[in-house]
Amino acid sequence: MVITTATATIDLSALVDNFTKIKSLAPESKVLAVLKANAYGHGLERIARSLPQADAFGVARIDEALALRADGIVKPIVLLEGFFEPQNLPVLAVNNLQTIVHNEQQLNAICNAQLDRPLKVWLKIDTGMHRLGIDARDFPRYYQQLSQSKNIQQPIILMSHLGCADDNNNADTDNQVRLFEQTIAGTNNECSLANSAAIINYPESHYQWIRPGLLLYGVSPLPEENETITVNPVMTLQSSVIAIRHISAGETVGYGATWKSDKATKIGVIAIGYGDGYPRHAENGTPILLNGRRVPLVGRVSMDMITVELGINSMDKVGDVATLWGNGLAVEEIARYSTTIPYELLCNITRRVQMTLK
Incomplete structure (x- = not known):
């Protein structure tokens, strides 16, 4: 008799298969694979090493990004909450980490910093979720300052986050997409809007970058009755x-x-x-x-x-x-x-x- 205690078996072939299915839904988009929270409990470094097909990785905190770099991951890594203190900026520069900018404090810190090399920045616009992001009315000022700063690698990437994309008939999502389009009109930057649910439900939100998280790990982000894609549990x-x-x-x-x-x-x-x-x-x-x-x-x-x-x-x-x-x-x-x-x-x-x- 063999007794085993609690064990989580990670199926990396399922992960790769899920990535392929996601990519088939947005073949023209690059993929920022979301690995925050220890890759949703699946093992941060393990999952990153198993996704060489990804164009970039997204994490929430700087320690996650540094753990990936220490493990030899060289792909672009994006801090999805941005940096928390001005003292973080030299660390980002040395480790070639990209950051989201979503508030005035981050804008001022990054524009006023003394850096050895410019940083790649994703400017986050609040289009209605009201969590992180600049007010759409402030976009021209942020865009101009970031575009003119010697500390910023050009061009910047523009993004927002959808709050109700799991509902494929939700006016709030339509309104968010519309506001995003209106806000960025006249620019020619790469954009990112689609999380896992939007990748499935809102093809018009795919733009140049998609950001799958839960879907990568074989879990549907949609209500059971609305599932339209089969992914495998990792x-x-x-x-x-x-x-x-x-x-x-x-x-x-x-x-x-x-x-x-x-x-x-x-x-x-x-x-x-x-x-x-x-x-x-x-x-x-x-x-x-x-x-x-x-x-x-x-x-x-x-x-x-x-x-x-x-x-x-x-x-x-x-x-x-x-x-x-x-x-x-x-x-x-x-x-x-x-x-x-x-x-x-x-x-x-x-x-x-x-x-x-x-």
């Missing part, structure tokens, strides 16, 4: 059954006695819990794949264990491997049972989960 999360218990009708399972059996049955205990990143708020009935069938989660998720109902006549045994999400069980479904989104589940995988490559 991560499959599994663990072993470590105990099987017989319980009688009326007996409860787990903390708080939140689940009571209405019949005699068997309970399987699986070595995974919220300490590994499995969602604590997964509801009773959340499916787990075991020996070719779906069995329901019963009782509260513990730090290190979950319990599932196997059925009185089940033949499962200690050591059998259960799939929590991945091949055969979409992480999107687990997210719905946990009242969250797939992004959170993938990013919450903890350090104690073993990572293996397929």
